[in-house]
Amino acid sequence: xxxxxxxxxxxxxxxxxxxxxxxxxxxxxxxxxxxxxxxxxxxxxxxxxxxxxxxxxxxxxxxxxxxxxxxxxxxxxxxxxxxxxxxxxxxxxxxxxxxxxxxxxxxxxxxxxxxxxxxxxxxxxxxxxxxxxxxxxxxxxxxxxxxxxxxxxxxxxxxxxxxxxxxxxxxxxxxxxxxxxxxxxxxxxxxxxxxxxxxxxxxxxxxxxxxxxxx
Ligand SMILES: C[S@@+](CC[C@H](N)C(=O)[O-])C[C@H]1O[C@@H](n2cnc3c(N)ncnc32)[C@H](O)[C@@H]1O
Numbered sequence: 001x002x003x004x005x006x007x008x009x010x011x012x013x014x015x016x017x018x019x020x021x022x023x024x025x026x027x028x029x030x031x032x033x034x035x036x037x038x039x040x041x042x043x044x045x046x047x048x049x050x051x052x053x054x055x056x057x058x059x060x061x062x063x064x065x066x067x068x069x070x071x072x073x074x075x076x077x078x079x080x081x082x083x084x085x086x087x088x089x090x091x092x093x094x095x096x097x098x099x100x101x102x103x104x105x106x107x108x109x110x111x112x113x114x115x116x117x118x119x120x121x122x123x124x125x126x127x128x129x130x131x132x133x134x135x136x137x138x139x140x141x142x143x144x145x146x147x148x149x150x151x152x153x154x155x156x157x158x159x160x161x162x163x164x165x166x167x168x169x170x171x172x173x174x175x176x177x178x179x180x181x182x183x184x185x186x187x188x189x190x191x192x193x194x195x196x197x198x199x200x201x202x203x204x205x206x207x208x209x210x211x212x213x214x215x
Contacts, residue, residue, distance in 0.1 A: 001084060002028060004107050004167065004180065011035035012079035015103070017070050017094045018086035022050040025082065029061040038064040038075050070094055080105035085175055089116040095151055098181070099158040106160070106181040109167065110148065113140075119150040122201070150200055152179060156193030159185040 001024050008014065010033040016025025019041040029037045041047050047067040054063050064075065070086070070093045081103045083094040091110040098106040113120055123143035132139035152162045160181040167178035 001082065001107065001109075001167070002031060004178065005034075005080070005082060006032055008032075008034065008080040008105055013038070013075070013077065015040065015074065015078045015081045015101075017081055017083040017097070018090045019050065020046050020085075021053060022065075024084050026050070026053050026057065026063075028082075029063065030057055030059050034061065036062045036064070038066065038078065040066045040068055040070055040072070040074070042067065042069045070097060074101050076101055078103050080107070082107045084109045085111040085173075087111050088114040089118065092118055092151065095155060099155070099160075102183070104183045106155070106179070108151075108179045108181070109175060110151070110177065110179070111175050113144045113147055117147055119147045120144075123147050123150070126200075146200070148177060148179070150197065153193045153197040153200065155179070155181045156189055157197050159183055159190055161186065161189065 005014070005028045012034050013036040014025060014028060014034050015038045016022050017040045019025055019039045022039040022041065025037050025039050028034055039050055041050065044067060047065060051065060054065065066072070070090050074097050078101055081094065081098045083091065086094050086108065088111070091108060094108060095106070120143060123146035124139065126146055127133075127139045127142035130142065132142050148164065152164060155162050161184045163180045165178055165180070166176045168176050170176050
């Protein structure tokens, strides 16, 4: 992740969302020339651990530590957002918040795909339509891949160029898909992604009516 974060500009404001103990954000603040760090984490114990770690940093970087849900208020003007293993729906909220805050980069590694993930019901319905209903394990894999496709298209429709790749081997973590999004506002890509997103959302079979934000 540090190699990824080394792409952001010197002096950048980085947000570490669903941060846990903020190992990614704090190590980045210690080793990379970022200018400010905001940490967003809802679990008080992890926030406390993060606060203790801030006290051990050798580099002097302003850290705004927020004990909050990622759906809460975000600072404006951040250059980059990182969210490593953001649980379930938190990945979707991070995408929406990064878009709203007009962040230049988002580095998102989704984690689990529970029932709270907004596109999962739709993904399962599409998997069934494709003939996966009798093959539960395959059905789930198809559906979770569709969830990540919807996330990718949502970002692209909002003006980001997205590259999805395995950032570490699957033996280190099975949740190793990195969505690297860079804001380009390329009109052609945005229009094409919006059309594909509409098709994915509203095309066949469309029976479940799963909730979906418009890009
Ligand atoms: C799997 S951990 C990953 C932590 C850290 N990013 C890392 O990779 O070490 C997910 C973290 O996200 C936090 N989290 C999950 N949903 C959240 C939400 N909606 N708002 C804020 N934090 C959330 C959890 O409390 C947990 O600390």
